[in-house]
Every structure is written in structure tokens, then in C-alpha cells.
Amino acid sequence: MRIVAGMGGGLRSGAVASITGAMLVVVAAAWGCAGTAGEEPADLVVMNGKVITVDVDLPEAQALAARGDRIVAVGSDAEIEPYIGPETEVIDLEGMLAIPGLIEGHGHYMSLGQELTQIDLRFARDWDEIVNMIAAAVTDAEPGVWIVGRGWHQDKWERPPSPAIEGLPLHHGLSEISPENPVLLEHTSGHGVFVNAMALELGGISRDTPDPEGGEIVRDPRGEPIGMLRETASGPVEAAYGRSRAGRPAEVVDTERREWVRLAAENAIENGITSFQDMGSTFETLDLLIQMADEGNLPVRLYMSIQETAEDLEGRLAEYRMVGRGNGYLTIRTIGEKVLDGALGVHGGWLLEPYADLPRSAGFNVTPVPDIERSAELALEHDYQMAIQGIGDRAVRVLLDIFEASYEEAARRADAGVDVPRSTDFRWRIEHAQVIHPDDLPRFVESEIIPSVQGIFACSDGIWVEERLGPERTLERGYLYRTLYDMGAVVLNGTDPPVELIDPIASYDCTVTRRLPDGSFFMPEQSLTREQALRSYTINNAYAAFEEDLKGTLTPGKYADVTVLTKDILTIPDDELSSAEVAYTIIGGEVKYRR
Numbered sequence: 001m002r003i004v005a006g007m008g009g010g011l012r013s014g015a016v017a018s019i020t021g022a023m024l025v026v027v028a029a030a031w032g033c034a035g036t037a038g039e040e041p042a043d044l045v046v047m048n049g050k051v052i053t054v055d056v057d058l059p060e061a062q063a064l065a066a067r068g069d070r071i072v073a074v075g076s077d078a079e080i081e082p083y084i085g086p087e088t089e090v091i092d093l094e095g096m097l098a099i100p101g102l103i104e105g106h107g108h109y110m111s112l113g114q115e116l117t118q119i120d121l122r123f124a125r126d127w128d129e130i131v132n133m134i135a136a137a138v139t140d141a142e143p144g145v146w147i148v149g150r151g152w153h154q155d156k157w158e159r160p161p162s163p164a165i166e167g168l169p170l171h172h173g174l175s176e177i178s179p180e181n182p183v184l185l186e187h188t189s190g191h192g193v194f195v196n197a198m199a200l201e202l203g204g205i206s207r208d209t210p211d212p213e214g215g216e217i218v219r220d221p222r223g224e225p226i227g228m229l230r231e232t233a234s235g236p237v238e239a240a241y242g243r244s245r246a247g248r249p250a251e252v253v254d255t256e257r258r259e260w261v262r263l264a265a266e267n268a269i270e271n272g273i274t275s276f277q278d279m280g281s282t283f284e285t286l287d288l289l290i291q292m293a294d295e296g297n298l299p300v301r302l303y304m305s306i307q308e309t310a311e312d313l314e315g316r317l318a319e320y321r322m323v324g325r326g327n328g329y330l331t332i333r334t335i336g337e338k339v340l341d342g343a344l345g346v347h348g349g350w351l352l353e354p355y356a357d358l359p360r361s362a363g364f365n366v367t368p369v370p371d372i373e374r375s376a377e378l379a380l381e382h383d384y385q386m387a388i389q390g391i392g393d394r395a396v397r398v399l400l401d402i403f404e405a406s407y408e409e410a411a412r413r414a415d416a417g418v419d420v421p422r423s424t425d426f427r428w429r430i431e432h433a434q435v436i437h438p439d440d441l442p443r444f445v446e447s448e449i450i451p452s453v454q455g456i457f458a459c460s461d462g463i464w465v466e467e468r469l470g471p472e473r474t475l476e477r478g479y480l481y482r483t484l485y486d487m488g489a490v491v492l493n494g495t496d497p498p499v500e501l502i503d504p505i506a507s508y509d510c511t512v513t514r515r516l517p518d519g520s521f522f523m524p525e526q527s528l529t530r531e532q533a534l535r536s537y538t539i540n541n542a543y544a545a546f547e548e549d550l551k552g553t554l555t556p557g558k559y560a561d562v563t564v565l566t567k568d569i570l571t572i573p574d575d576e577l578s579s580a581e582v583a584y585t586i587i588g589g590e591v592k593y594r595r
């Protein structure tokens with residue numbers, strides 16, 4: 001019987017194309033008489049499909065058997081049939097494609113859940129439409145209640161607002177239709193908000209308010225705030241919103257937050273996501289998730305990171321480090337996603353040279369460098385991974401410097417035999433890594449630092465990247481996913497939900513085509529192959545979470561996490577990719593979603 005085996009099969013194979021089968025330990029014997037007569041029945045069998053395992057030992061099969069939450073065998077239909085007993089759930093794939101459960105490599109779990117309860121502005125065609133949407137919400141709202149929306153982006157509108165300052169609208173229209181309700185509209189990047197007059201007032205922001213460190217109150221030529229608050233400038237308004245929600249009974253808050261957990265999971269699972277890597281949550285959120293993991297109430301596997309200041313991390317990291325809690329549904333072992341810089345879309349990404357379309361600015365440093373350095377020290381001390389946002393080439397360089405210095409420090413300590421860190425396998429990650437200076441590219445490979453990029457951003461940002469960076473710099477440094485992959489870096493994938501829809505097929509499509517919504521192409525030479533893109537969403541994401549022995553390939557012994565798609569995204573024409581749909585999502589051998 002042909003059984004795919006070998007814990008760790010496919011390890012880093014996405015990045016290291018030359019990995020050989022010899023590196024895989026074939027341990028089929030560990031599954032005893034697997035496949036012979038008298039085999040203990042499986043709980044779940046999927047068959048009659050095209051099973052792409054992403055395991056180099058047996059890349060393609062027809063069927064798979066799972067017992068409990070693990071895969072027990074992969075092979076042809078005939079080979080898997082003996083696993084079918086009277087109680088076995090059998091799924092006929094009818095020729096569809098089964099792949100390792102897709103892993104969202106970078107998202108914001110609770111924000112996603114919360115966002116699913118807010119006004120969705122992502123598909124608004126222009127500013128007027130947004131104002132109309134808010135006006136409709138105001139009609140139903142009691143005076144004083146906050147109206148919160150999310151997901152707008154000025155460059156996605158069919159026509160610019162009029163009047164406009166730096167492409168952004170002015171708040172007056174919004175303030176007119178909502179005189180008694182504060183309005184808070186988050187930019188799709190999460191790096192800025194647009195608010196109305198009442199929200200400005202509640203935040204204590206006026207023409208006399210100076211720009212805070214790491215942020216900007218955008219103003220008209222007379223110095224009046226237009227409503228746009230970049231980066232840290234949104235703090236006072238968000239604090240006012242927070243105050244409006246403070247003092248609610250604990251029960252109400254708990255119910256609301258459990259609903260966010262449920263909504264985010266539902267959204268992930270119906271999109272074929274079996275594991276979700278969260279980039280930054282508070283201890284408060286983690287406490288709830290720990291509780292839900294212990295209750296067995298987490299519907300999707302979570303890999304959480306802690307986003308607190310270095311000061312708050314101290315003394316608490318040991319207590320929160322946990323791997324595979326609640327039957328493999330909750331892992332916490334990462335400090336992230338503190339943001340070293342802002343987003344390119346709002347001119348926040350921290351660049352080595354100024355923006356082409358905003359020459360007065362080279363972006364922002366948001367979280368102070370010393371805080372990141374202190375967090376890195378704490379990470380070494382407590383065997384945590386770092387996952388920090390670096391979007392602009394300056395931010396990326398600063399993070400590479402900090403990470404390399406930390407790795408060296410760990411080596412020095414180990415050599416000296418004192419204070420030896422528990423791990424030398426760091427896998428620290430730079431989140432987004434959208435703009436990278438050519439001098440810094442090799443450092444991702446040499447220093448084994450993970451570029452945690454998201455395929456979809458090449459297509460959602462591709463429309464305006466050249467404006468921000470200018471054509472030459474874009475070509476040299478922008479969204480260099482294929483270059484990184486070919487160099488041997490571990491290229492990840494994801495959609496940064498709720499910044500983008502949690503839609504792995506859309507991100508896969510963009511990763512392999514680089515086709516923009518208008519039909520043009522953004523640096524198509526940086527597309528990954530279909531196979532590379534699949535690895536980026538499976539084994540590479542698993543590796544970036546130290547989970548390559550558990551996830552990322554369809555290999556006996558690993559979790560039975562499987563995504564089934566209606567179309568074969570490895571072979572169908574480019575044009576058809578977007579029509580592929582999720583048919584089944586299976587987590588731990590349990591069918592969690594059926595189309």
C-alpha cells in the first residue's frame with residue numbers, strides 16, 4: 001500500500017525546492033497494518049477526488065482516511081476502501097480537488113468578528129455612497145450612539161471626492177447628516193480613521209491640537225481638521241468611543257465578544273480556512289480564547305500573538321505561552337503585530353526615501369524602536385516568536401537589524417554557556433514586507449527571517465503603488481514575492497482580514513496572476529507558480545507557526561484538516577480561478593462546512 005508518511009514531510013519544501021525524499025523519515029510502519037484486511041475503520045473517508053497532498057512523498061492521490069482528528073492513510077480509492085466500516089462517514093468528492101486545510105497566515109481575529117457587526121464600506125463606489133450609508137444608519141440610531149463603519153479606501157472609489165485634500169474628503173457632508181451621532185469610519189488599512197465633527201469634538205481635536213508623535217491630523221489650508229486622522233492621531237477619538245462602551249455589564253461584554261469569535265470562525269470556515277494566524281491580541285482577548293479553548297468552543301484553530309507594550313509583556317509571557325491547547329485549537333507563542341510603521345495606502349509605510357506623491361513624507365515609525373528591541377529581548381528570554389509589521393523598506397531594514405542582532409545575541413549567550421535560550425529555531429517574521437531594498441533581500445534567506453507577505457495586496461494595492469513609490473522604485477522593491485521565493489525565503493500567504501475579505505481563492509488568484517480588478521497586471525513577473533502559491537497557503541504558513549509536523553500537508557499522523565474546492569485551481573485557466581468555490585472544510589476530521 002502506498003501510504004504517505006513522514007512527520008514533517010514537506011518541511012520548508014515550499015521554500016527549498018531542492019529538498020529530497022531522503023530527508024523524510026518514512027514511518028509507514030508506525031501505522032501498523034494500515035491498508036491490510038482487518039484495518040480498524042476510519043471515522044471519515046473522502047474519496048473519488050484529486051487529492052493534492054503537498055507532501056513530496058506522494059504528491060497526488062484519490063482518497064484519504066481519518067480517525068479521530070488525524071489522517072491515517074492517503075492513497076488510491078482501492079487502497080482507502082478497506083478503511084470504510086459501518087460507522088465511517090464517506091464523502092464522495094466527485095472528482096473535486098482536496099488540498100491541505102488552508103491556513104490564513106496573517107489576520108486579526110477579533111477585529112474580523114467585530115467587523116462583521118459593523119457597516120461594511122469596502123464596496124462603496126464613492127464618498128457620497130458612504131455618506132448615504134451612514135445617513136441610513138443615523139435614522140435608526142438614538143442620539144449620542146456611535147456609528148461605526150470600516151473598510152473604505154479613497155483609491156478604490158470610481159471618482160474622487162469633491163472637495164478633496166490629498167485625495168481625501170472633508171467631514172462637512174458627513175457632519176451634516178449626523179449632527180447628533182459621532183461617526184467613526186476606519187480606513188481599510190486599519191492605519192487611519194475618518195470622523196465627523198461630533199467625534200472630533202468628543203476626541204478633543206480642533207485646529208489647535210498639534211499632531212501627535214507617529215500620527216497626523218490632516219488639515220485644510222486654513223488649518224482646520226478635515227476629519228482624517230492618520231495613525232496615532234486617531235487615538236483620542238478611539239478612546240472616546242471606548243469610553244462610550246466602558247461600564248457595560250461584564251455579561252454583555254462577554255456575550256458580544258463570544259459572538260465575534262463565532263462570526264469570525266464562521267467566516268473563516270466557509271472560506272476554506274482551517275487555521276487562523278492572528279497578528280496581535282490583548283491579554284483580555286487571550287483570556288477569553290483560553291477559556292473557550294478549554295470549553296472546547298473554538299470552531300477554528302487559532303495561532304494567536306500578543307500585542308501589548310514591552311512594559312506590559314514583562315512578567316506575563318511565561319504564563320501565556322501555550323502550544324496546542326484545547327485539542328490543538330489554541331497556540332500562543334508569538335509577540336505581534338506591533339506595527340513598526342504605517343500602511344502605504346495612507347502614506348504611513350516607513351520608507352528609506354520620501355513618497356513619490358507626497359515628497360514631504362517618508363512615512364512613520366509608529367511603535368518606537370526601543371519598544372520593539374525590548375520586546376525582542378523578552379521574546380528571546382521566553383522563547384517567543386516575533387511577528388512585527390514592516391511595510392516600507394526602512395521599516396523592513398530596521399526589523400532585519402533588530403532580529404539579526406537578537407539572533408546573534410542568543411548565539412553569544414549559548415557560546416558563553418550562560419542564560420542559554422531554549423530555542424535557536426527563531427523563525428521571526430516581518431509582517432507584510434511590501435517594500436524591500438535589494439540590499440536587504442538576501443538577509444531573509446541568510447538570517448532565516450520570514451517575509452510574511454499576502455498575495456492579495458499585490459492586486460488591491462497594485463492600482464496605486466506606482467503613484468506612491470514611482471515606477472523605478474516599485475519595480476526594484478515592491479511586492480517581490482517571486483524574487484523572495486526563488487531566493488529560498490519562506491513566502492507566506494493570507495488576506496489580513498478584516499483589511500481584505502478572508503478569501504484564500506482571491507489571494508491565490510492574485511498570487512499566480514497579479515491581475516488587477518481593471519484587467520491590467522501588476523508586475524506579473526513576480527507571480528508565483530500554482531504549486532508555489534499552494535505551498536505558500538499551506539506548508540509555508542504551517543512552518544511559520546512551527547506546525548509543519550501537524551499541518552500544511554495531507555500526511556498520515558497530521559491533523560485531518562482538509563479543504564475541498566469545486567475546481568482544480570492547479571490546472572484551470574487563469575480566467576476561471578475566481579469561480580472556484582469551497583465545497584467542504586474539514587477540521588480535525590470533522591466536516592465543519594458543506595457548500
Ligand SMILES: [Zn+2]
Nearest residue numbers: 107279337496
Ligand atoms: Zn495586519
